[in-house]
Amino acid sequence: MGEQRSGDDGAKLRFIVDAMLGDLARWLRMLGYDTIYDRNMPDWKQLEIAAEQGRILLTRDRGLYIRARKRGIRSLLVHGDNIVDRLYTVAKTFKLRLEIDPDNTRCPLCNTPLRRVDKSEVRGRVPPKVYERHDTFWICSGCGQVYWRGGHWRGIIATLEEVKRRMGQRSRATSPTQTR
Numbered sequence: 001m002g003e004q005r006s007g008d009d010g011a012k013l014r015f016i017v018d019a020m021l022g023d024l025a026r027w028l029r030m031l032g033y034d035t036i037y038d039r040n041m042p043d044w045k046q047l048e049i050a051a052e053q054g055r056i057l058l059t060r061d062r063g064l065y066i067r068a069r070k071r072g073i074r075s076l077l078v079h080g081d082n083i084v085d086r087l088y089t090v091a092k093t094f095k096l097r098l099e100i101d102p103d104n105t106r107c108p109l110c111n112t113p114l115r116r117v118d119k120s121e122v123r124g125r126v127p128p129k130v131y132e133r134h135d136t137f138w139i140c141s142g143c144g145q146v147y148w149r150g151g152h153w154r155g156i157i158a159t160l161e162e163v164k165r166r167m168g169q170r171s172r173a174t175s176p177t178q179t180r
């Protein structure tokens with residue numbers, strides 16, 4: 001379909017995430033990456049979709065990882081027990097863009113691209129206090145969920161900053177020309 005693949009490197013990456021990495025799937029979606037996550041999907045189906053759709057398989061299951069590699073599927077074994085470790089591993093490997101772009105973000109629940117909407121569209125669909133305090137809202141046309149930058153937003157930014165800081169530290173530590 002004439003999809004442009006060159007140049008715009010990271011932005012076009014698509015993922016499929018195994019059942020143990022639901023948190024990672026939600027974050028990748030928020031970052032705008034098309035990410036399939038279905039905790040009931042059997043391994044063989046994940047492999048099939050990854051192969052057919054050119055998706056990168058992210059897994060904590062070494063056996064699944066090895067099967068993917070044998071079939072020539074791009075795959076990453078994701079270590080770490082918290083989201084910072086996991087995001088860091090994926091971001092470092094695939095050079096993810098660690099910014100939430102308000103015009104290119106997906107529903108963390110269902111992966112549908114979110115649509116930024118006029119405030120008037122969410123009247124009555126969010127608590128009155130939220131409606132009063134916020135001017136920017138998004139709607140998911142897939143599941144109907146409404147989003148805004150509420151109290152959790154600060155935590156989201158802090159997590160991304162921590163991942164970025166870690167990536168920065170790594171590159172400083174390995175750069176022989178760096179002086180301070």
Ligand SMILES: [Zn+2]
Nearest residue numbers: 107110140143
């Ligand atoms: Zn949704």
